[in-house]
Amino acid sequence: MTLDTTEQKLASGDRSGESDATSLSFMRRFNWEGILFPFGLLAIAEVAMRVTGVHSETLATPRQILATLIHSFGNGVIFGLSAETLSAAAGGLLLGSLIGLLLGIVFGAFPRVFELMELTIEVIRPIPSISLLPIALLVFGFGYVMEISLIAKSTIWPVMIMTHAAIAGLHPRLREVALLLEMGLKDRITKLVLPAIIPSLFVGFRLSAGVSLLVAITIEIAANPRGLGYAMMRAEETLRPDLLFALLFWVGVLGWGINGLLLLLQKLINHRFGGAGAR
Amino acid sequence: MMNTARTGGLADPEGNQKEPLVSFKDVGLSLGGRPILEKISLDVQPGEFLCIVGASGCGKTTLLRLVAGLFKPNSGSVSVAGNQVKAPSRSVAMVFQDYTNALLPWRDCTGNVSLALEGLGIPPAERAVRVSDLLAKVGLAGHESKFPGQLSGGMQQRLQIARCLAQNPSILLMDEPFGALDALTRRSLQDELLRLVHDTGVTVLFVTHDLEEAIYLGNRVVALKSYPGRIAAMHKVDLPKQRNHIETPDLPAFRSLRHELYSFFADDHR
Numbered sequence: 001m002t003l004d005t006t007e008q009k010l011a012s013g014d015r016s017g018e019s020d021a022t023s024l025s026f027m028r029r030f031n032w033e034g035i036l037f038p039f040g041l042l043a044i045a046e047v048a049m050r051v052t053g054v055h056s057e058t059l060a061t062p063r064q065i066l067a068t069l070i071h072s073f074g075n076g077v078i079f080g081l082s083a084e085t086l087s088a089a090a091g092g093l094l095l096g097s098l099i100g101l102l103l104g105i106v107f108g109a110f111p112r113v114f115e116l117m118e119l120t121i122e123v124i125r126p127i128p129s130i131s132l133l134p135i136a137l138l139v140f141g142f143g144y145v146m147e148i149s150l151i152a153k154s155t156i157w158p159v160m161i162m163t164h165a166a167i168a169g170l171h172p173r174l175r176e177v178a179l180l181l182e183m184g185l186k187d188r189i190t191k192l193v194l195p196a197i198i199p200s201l202f203v204g205f206r207l208s209a210g211v212s213l214l215v216a217i218t219i220e221i222a223a224n225p226r227g228l229g230y231a232m233m234r235a236e237e238t239l240r241p242d243l244l245f246a247l248l249f250w251v252g253v254l255g256w257g258i259n260g261l262l263l264l265l266q267k268l269i270n271h272r273f274g275g276a277g278a279r
Numbered sequence: 280m281m282n283t284a285r286t287g288g289l290a291d292p293e294g295n296q297k298e299p300l301v302s303f304k305d306v307g308l309s310l311g312g313r314p315i316l317e318k319i320s321l322d323v324q325p326g327e328f329l330c331i332v333g334a335s336g337c338g339k340t341t342l343l344r345l346v347a348g349l350f351k352p353n354s355g356s357v358s359v360a361g362n363q364v365k366a367p368s369r370s371v372a373m374v375f376q377d378y379t380n381a382l383l384p385w386r387d388c389t390g391n392v393s394l395a396l397e398g399l400g401i402p403p404a405e406r407a408v409r410v411s412d413l414l415a416k417v418g419l420a421g422h423e424s425k426f427p428g429q430l431s432g433g434m435q436q437r438l439q440i441a442r443c444l445a446q447n448p449s450i451l452l453m454d455e456p457f458g459a460l461d462a463l464t465r466r467s468l469q470d471e472l473l474r475l476v477h478d479t480g481v482t483v484l485f486v487t488h489d490l491e492e493a494i495y496l497g498n499r500v501v502a503l504k505s506y507p508g509r510i511a512a513m514h515k516v517d518l519p520k521q522r523n524h525i526e527t528p529d530l531p532a533f534r535s536l537r538h539e540l541y542s543f544f545a546d547d548h549r
Contacts (some may be wrong), residue, residue, distance in 0.1 A: 171380045173375060173381050174380070176373070177381055179348075179366075179367040180347060180367045180369075180372065180373055181369060181395055182367065182368065182369050183398070184398070187397070187398060191383075191394065191397075195383070196385075272385060273384070273385040
């Protein structure tokens with residue numbers, strides 16, 4: 001170790017961890033082809049199914065699916081189902097992110113604690129949430145709490161990892177600036193550490209948000225009698241392929257919308273905290 | 280805030296009867312078992328501009344860190360204004376070479392300077408006035424709401440200097456502050472630094488690789504030698520208070536000191 005090592009440590013660099021390639025499509029040139037493409041596919045499916053006269057208990061024509069979707073909007077059923085799934089996903093996401101944030105901060109601030117817990121965490125982390133379903137059912141029974149607990153289990157990790165890495169990667173210069181200005185602990189956290197890690201933290205949160213919807217629907221399909229997942233199972237059992245596909249389509253739209261919203265937010269956050277105008 | 284202490288800046292480094300502002304007494308420091316500095320004894324007078332030169336790894340930066348209270352000596356003592364340095368203090372400011380890491384990219388110029396004034400109980404209105412005065416002083420008027428990422432390297436370094444001056448320090452430590460800047464920017468910042476130092480009367484310890492920079496800025500140049508770092512030579516700079524880049528380097532005193540320092544370090548590398 002020479003004395004100038006701190007000089008040689010370069011900035012942790014691109015804290016956003018995201019390239020501009022993922023920026024929202026509607027912020028670029030309006031992409032007509034990209035929008036027309038799926039509608040083209042649907043039109044082909046519609047024509048093909050009518051021409052061949054498919055009559056199936058597992059498939060429905062796009063027109064039927066659309067009619068069912070509109071009907072579900074009309075009677076409000078789909079709103080209730082979405083609210084059940086999304087509230088569970090949001091609850092689990094918030095709980096999991098909070099735990100992940102705390103763990104990440106503790107691990108970043110106290111490397112010894114991380115050394116102590118690393119093996120434990122790394123063994124628990126890869127266990128699929130769905131395989132904990134039996135235990136969760138035993139503990140919580142059916143319902144909201146069980147679903148939230150399993151979603152939280154999966155959403156801890158992206159936030160934890162990103163927070164930990166961001167804190168470990170804080171430039172030593174920030175600490176020295178804080179010392180030289182005689183800043184207290186509260187000011188150091190609120191004025192230096194948090195703003196510096198927010199871009200990374202949000203990337204973790206966005207990844208967790210995607211996971212939360214996946215896990216929510218998986219649990220509803222597997223066991224929990226509520227939400228969009230359960231409605232899909234019911235549609236399958238009652239031989240309603242039109243409803244099943246309408247729900248599937250709606251889940252896709254929901255995921256797309258949520259991701260788009262979070263990407264937009266991420267762009268704003270990166271602009272605000274990552275050095276406005278610098279990228 | 281600053282113009283109160285016109286102690287003359289460059290004018291009066293020779294007042295040896297004065298109490299030294301910074302004093303190293305037989306200081307030794309090792310890090311990880313390796314001796315970094317050995318038997319450093321050095322007094323810096325108030326208002327002095329002391330330049331520290333030496334090869335990479337000779338302990339120049341460590342010397343500054345000892346004054347800042349970021350390191351503690353293993354032996355001997357470092358004192359500022361008669362008090363032994365135990366922890367960092369707002370009266371000692373430090374300008375780092377890597378301004379990008381030392382500035383907060385999420386705060387604009389005003390916010391970055393204001394960081395040094397927050398938590399002191401200054402009313403926001405007064406703070407705003409002081410911040411804009413400081414920004415004007417370092418030539419950043421009109422850039423108040425720009426973020427560091429929108430500024431050139433030279434402007435970012437000015438911003439860091441403004442933040443350090445906001446601390447109203449009695450000692451300004453500068454660790455190769457212009458090392459990452461291009462030659463023209465460096466020269467104009469050198470001149471502006473001399474003006475600021477003259478205006479504020481702050482005492483400066485300035486670390487550099489650049490021997491000409493050391494002579495141009497300093498009242499005194501200390502040369503360190505490495506392994507372990509120790510004071511190998513000390514030169515007074517006999518140049519007039521007013522300096523400029525066109526004539527000062529041609530003065531005989533400048534040229535002879537440059538000659539002396541260059542041959543000193545040339546021997547060192549043989």
